[in-house]
């Protein structure tokens with residue numbers, strides 16, 4: 143049995159919140175430490191169960207880790223990397239763990255990795271990662287749920303991604319960093335987490351240009367060195383607190399944020415009559431009740447479009463907004479897992495193919511609901527903050543994968559969320 147939350151509405155949320163380091167930046171950086179064969183210190187590391195699982199995986203391969211959770215510093219001693227086979231026990235826990243395949247291949251010449259687990263939000267294949275590694279010269283086999291990759295040497299190549307996959311861009315950037323010659327990666331992802339990974343790799347001795355644009359050039363190097371790197375703030379965690387301010391008609395100040403990374407979220411909040419101000423300390427998000435929160439259409443897209451990771455959270459906001467919103471999910475094919483649960487809370491939502499038609503109601507009603515995945519769980523938590531009566535939210539483990547103490551941090555802003563173990 144995992145923990146659950148009891149959420150009692152407690153009025154507008156007010157106060158300051160410090161945003162954690164980004165889950166989606168730290169996980170690829172931890173995989174990339176394997177490329178160096180030396181000690182790397184990663185800073186601003188969020189205290190998440192996904193990070194714990196990634197450490198377990200690195201240790202199972204022979205690397206060492208030391209994590210000072212209080213300080214947010216995680217050291218990886220990657221000289222001990224010796225095993226090329228990753229256990230399902232770890233990889234089944236989080237999809238990002240598949241990212242070790244590129245570094246293992248580059249360091250050891252071979253890697254055997256189970257097909258990944260993680261949030262159940264679609265089929266989430268890894269074909270683009272594998273096409274990229276094959277283009278760099280790897281022999282790839284798929285048998286009994288494992289991918290085996292072998293290469294005596296990796297050689298730079300020109301690679302065009304059919305879709306700008308975040309994970310595939312990261313896998314290829316990492317493997318190509320230790321390949322011979324130049325790799326040109328086209329139609330790649332441009333997310334801020336890609337830029338953060340490129341910054342880590344370049345500081346460790348790689349030669350990557352153009353990260354953050356749709357064409358990245360990687361000149362392979364012979365070896366890399368251990369470094370200290372601080373990961374970027376989590377734009378999705380920031381967006382979650384921004385929606386919490388909007389939903390409760392509160393006033394929250396966010397520190398340790400990069401406003402640029404939040405442009406699509408900020409624009410959508412402003413469109414629905416929520417105030418977002420850039421200030422010296424970060425961002426202030428508030429609703430002053432002069433204009434009601436109104437419906438808006440949303441379409442998820444790769445960055446800099448509206449993030450798919452914010453889709454469920456905005457659906458909670460739109461569920462009680464004035465009017466009808468159409469929310470279209472284009473990145474993942476099965477990412478409306480929160481809809482059934484929101485409807486149990488009284489939301490009026492119809493799914494039509496890849497769109498959800500959300501008819502705003504006056505109020506949601508607290509009941510028993512269950513988190514099916516990370517962002518769906520957080521969306522239900524936020525919806526419960528303003529529902530009528532108590533909500534029992536089961537499946538806290540999903541939320542703990544990607545949020546650092548979300549319950550206690552919401553409580554510090556005035557919420558009433560109790561965790562039951």
Ligand code: UD1
Pocket residue numbers: 165166167169237238264265266267268269270271272305306307308309310331335450451473474475
């Ligand atoms: C990353 C994020 C996740 C976010 C997503 C999109 C991490 C750890 N996770 O996931 O939070 O929601 O980006 O912003 O960074 N695809 C393929 N073949 C592949 C790879 C992907 O078809 O080889 C498809 C996926 O099924 C999906 C789409 O491409 O439909 C986007 O996936 P991708 O960008 O790779 O997301 P992840 O890296 O898994």
